[in-house]
Amino acid sequence: MTDLRDKTAIVTGGGSGIGEATAKALAAQGVNVVICGRREASLARVAGDIRSAGGIVHPVAADVSQEAEVERVVSTALEAFGTVHILINNAGIDAAGGLHDYDVGAWDKVMAVNLRGPFLMSRAVLPRMRQQAQGHIINISSESGIEYYERDGGYGLSKHALNALGEYTQRENQEYGIRVNTICPGMVVTEMTRDTPGLNHERCLTPDDIADLVLWLLTRRPNIKIGTPILIQTMLNPWEGA
Numbered sequence: 001m002t003d004l005r006d007k008t009a010i011v012t013g014g015g016s017g018i019g020e021a022t023a024k025a026l027a028a029q030g031v032n033v034v035i036c037g038r039r040e041a042s043l044a045r046v047a048g049d050i051r052s053a054g055g056i057v058h059p060v061a062a063d064v065s066q067e068a069e070v071e072r073v074v075s076t077a078l079e080a081f082g083t084v085h086i087l088i089n090n091a092g093i094d095a096a097g098g099l100h101d102y103d104v105g106a107w108d109k110v111m112a113v114n115l116r117g118p119f120l121m122s123r124a125v126l127p128r129m130r131q132q133a134q135g136h137i138i139n140i141s142s143e144s145g146i147e148y149y150e151r152d153g154g155y156g157l158s159k160h161a162l163n164a165l166g167e168y169t170q171r172e173n174q175e176y177g178i179r180v181n182t183i184c185p186g187m188v189v190t191e192m193t194r195d196t197p198g199l200n201h202e203r204c205l206t207p208d209d210i211a212d213l214v215l216w217l218l219t220r221r222p223n224i225k226i227g228t229p230i231l232i233q234t235m236l237n238p239w240e241g242a
């Protein structure tokens with residue numbers, strides 16, 4: 001098992017939900033964490049929690065779809081900690097609707113956050129990771145990146161493309177000691193989903209379930225490649241019994 005102590009990680013969307021749980025889990029393992037998101041207040045809350053628990057964290061208010069803001073996140077990590085070992089591309093947004101009348105602005109926004117964001121972040125850290133011959137990128141995709149769901153086209157396509165981005169990133173960089181994993185969660189109770197009508201929260205995944213899987217992946221021996229998107233769902237249908 002690989003020791004994560006004193007490694008540096010960037011977690012996008014670290015101010016809530018899966019990103020918050022992952023940032024806290026990493027910090028608890030002794031990882032120096034940079035969290036980013038657009039809302040300063042959520043980042044400050046999570047940073048306060050991490051520091052109270054003895055962890056090290058830098059919050060950076062930034063939009064992952066903007067190249068200059070992504071560069072600022074990465075330069076904060078480099079200035080504070082010298083390098084980046086781990087990138088968790090977690091920030092994401094949802095926008096439901098059928099493709100036949102899908103709002104074009106919503107399409108552009110979903111693609112910008114869910115696909116352009118992970119591309120920009122990966123592009124910003126890969127040269128450093130290649131130089132140090134060490135790095136691990138984990139993309140938080142979705143079951144919508146593997147399966148078909150009604151009125152889920154824009155989001156689902158952004159996640160299908162994110163899965164492909166992960167595969168390309170892995171293949172182009174695996175000879176440089178860089179590993180890439182893609183996690184495809186089922187329903188997790190977070191800000192994104194908690195008010196969805198008919199969702200049985202008791203039957204959903206928790207953000208900690210995803211953070212546990214992230215930690216497990218990060219602590220495998222360096223020569224182990226875990227390919228294909230990893231689907232993590234619940235045994236019981238979360239759309240029943242609410």
Ligand code: NAP
Binds near residue numbers: 090
């Ligand atoms: P969440 O609590 O809404 O988290 C999304 C995070 O992304 C927020 O912290 C948000 O912060 C950040 N974000 C959104 N747009 C951003 C931008 N342009 N730049 C930077 N940060 C941005 O929901 P979540 O469920 O934890 O979602 C995390 C990831 O899991 C997403 O990629 C989502 O697609 C995926 N996922 C969720 C579920 C589920 O059931 N919840 C299932 C499968 C996959 P700001 O608003 O402050 O920017």
